[in-house]
Amino acid sequence: MPYRAHAVPIALITLLGFAGFAQNSTAVPSQPFGKTPHGEKVTLYTLTNKNGMSVSIMDYGATIVKIVVPDRNGKLDDVALGFDHFAPYLTQTAYFGATIGRYANRIARGKFEINHTAYQVPVNNGPNSLHGGWRGFDKRIWKVEPVESDSPAIQFTRFSPDGEEGYPGNLFVNVTFTLTDDNQLHISYRATTDKPTVINLTNHTYFNLAGAGNGSILDHVVTLHANAFTPVDATLIPTGEIKDVAGTPWDFRTATPIGLHLRETGGNPIGYDHNYVLTKGFFSNFGLAAEVEDPKSGRILKVYTDQPGVQFYTGNFLDGTLIGKDGKAYRQYDGFCLETQHFPDSPNHANFPSTLLRPGDVFKSTTIYAFDVK
Ligand code: BGC
Numbered sequence: 350m351p352y353r354a355h356a357v358p359i360a361l362i363t364l365l366g367f368a369g370f371a372q373n374s375t376a377v378p379s380q381p382f383g384k385t386p387h388g389e390k391v392t393l394y395t396l397t398n399k400n401g402m403s404v405s406i407m408d409y410g411a412t413i414v415k416i417v418v419p420d421r422n423g424k425l426d427d428v429a430l431g432f433d434h435f436a437p438y439l440t441q442t443a444y445f446g447a448t449i450g451r452y453a454n455r456i457a458r459g460k461f462e463i464n465h466t467a468y469q470v471p472v473n474n475g476p477n478s479l480h481g482g483w484r485g486f487d488k489r490i491w492k493v494e495p496v497e498s499d500s501p502a503i504q505f506t507r508f509s510p511d512g513e514e515g516y517p518g519n520l521f522v523n524v525t526f527t528l529t530d531d532n533q534l535h536i537s538y539r540a541t542t543d544k545p546t547v548i549n550l551t552n553h554t555y556f557n558l559a560g561a562g563n564g565s566i567l568d569h570v571v572t573l574h575a576n577a578f579t580p581v582d583a584t585l586i587p588t589g590e591i592k593d594v595a596g597t598p599w600d601f602r603t604a605t606p607i608g609l610h611l612r613e614t615g616g617n618p619i620g621y622d623h624n625y626v627l628t629k630g631f632f633s634n635f636g637l638a639a640e641v642e643d644p645k646s647g648r649i650l651k652v653y654t655d656q657p658g659v660q661f662y663t664g665n666f667l668d669g670t671l672i673g674k675d676g677k678a679y680r681q682y683d684g685f686c687l688e689t690q691h692f693p694d695s696p697n698h699a700n701f702p703s704t705l706l707r708p709g710d711v712f713k714s715t716t717i718y719a720f721d722v723k
Pocket residue numbers: 442443444454585622623660662666688
């Protein structure tokens with residue numbers, strides 16, 4: 350991994366007069382983005398590389414607000430769904446761009462056990478718990494910390510106290526975003542706990558490689574490096590089966606337009622909202638998970654991760670009521686997510702890779718969103 354991050358002495362940072370972060374001795378540009386109802390200031394930070402690619406991330410939810418990348422003619426577009434202003438981020442339920450925790454995806458009925466102790470976390474999505482509860486990591490202000498890196502980088506940290514949203518253990522968590530000069534966005538997570546707990550962290554960016562708000566993603570061509578997926582019940586909880594994708598509409602082992610078999614997946618609403626079992630290794634080895642190409646703009650996105658799964662979600666719940674950037678409505682299938690993560694509801698499935706984090710262990714994970722053109 351070319352990625353490096355080391356703490357910079359606080360005295361140096363203070364000397365430089367920055368908000369507490371550095372990039373090759375240059376501040377990451379920031380701007381005020383809004384205020385929470387509690388009066389907390391929200392700040393937007395922008396990482397820019399030498400190609401003019403930029404990624405803007407706010408401290409509320411450690412949320413990616415913009416990803417501006419060139420198309421095959423060098424034209425820059427923002428490919429991340431979201432809003433021009435902060436206020437809609439407070440009420441949206443789509444989790445645009447957010448860092449999700451403590452447990453990304455669903456936990457059946459919000460119940461799990463650790464060492465025979467039962468825990469109940471919020472039921473906020475039908476009968477289940479979704480994306481960390483009512484007020485997960487996506488709805489918290491994160492602190493900005495020093496990062497020293499050869500590339501533009503920023504780190505967000507937070508302390509999640511024992512019992513927050515029902516989860517056990519005092520958890521220290523950080524997420525670092527690094528933008529390289531070869532148009533890769535590296536997202537690295539680290540977490541520790543003082544009691545056994547469960548953890549599943551991801552980023553919830555919705556991409557449209559033709560530009561956010563520029564129509565449907567059904568013509569994007571996807572390859573998923575997965576031979577199997579985890580089928581779900583009507584409430585999107587895995588049945589426990591690890592099912593071969595061969596002969597099913599879930600087969601993306603070779604490049605396939607998203608829309609080709611989408612209707613055959615059924616579901617309510619119809620579309621892909623499934624966890625794929627990545628072939629790069631069932632446990633933690635790093636590798637290519639997915640490739641997406643937009644034939645119109647020529648933009649390509651490759652996703653690398655060390656996580657065992659990826660939730661491929663085609664924005665099935667978007668219904669045109671969220672008005673995004675430039676006043677454009679986001680309709681069903683106007684964005685896709687590739688949420689690298691552990692499998693949904695893992696704490697209740699002994700046959701899934703474990704999401705248990707014990708005191709003394711360090712949870713570490715990296716995902717790369719790599720952009721290119723064809
Ligand atoms: C889930 C969807 C959910 C969406 C919320 C995704 O991670 O898989 O079912 O509706 O998040 O935006």
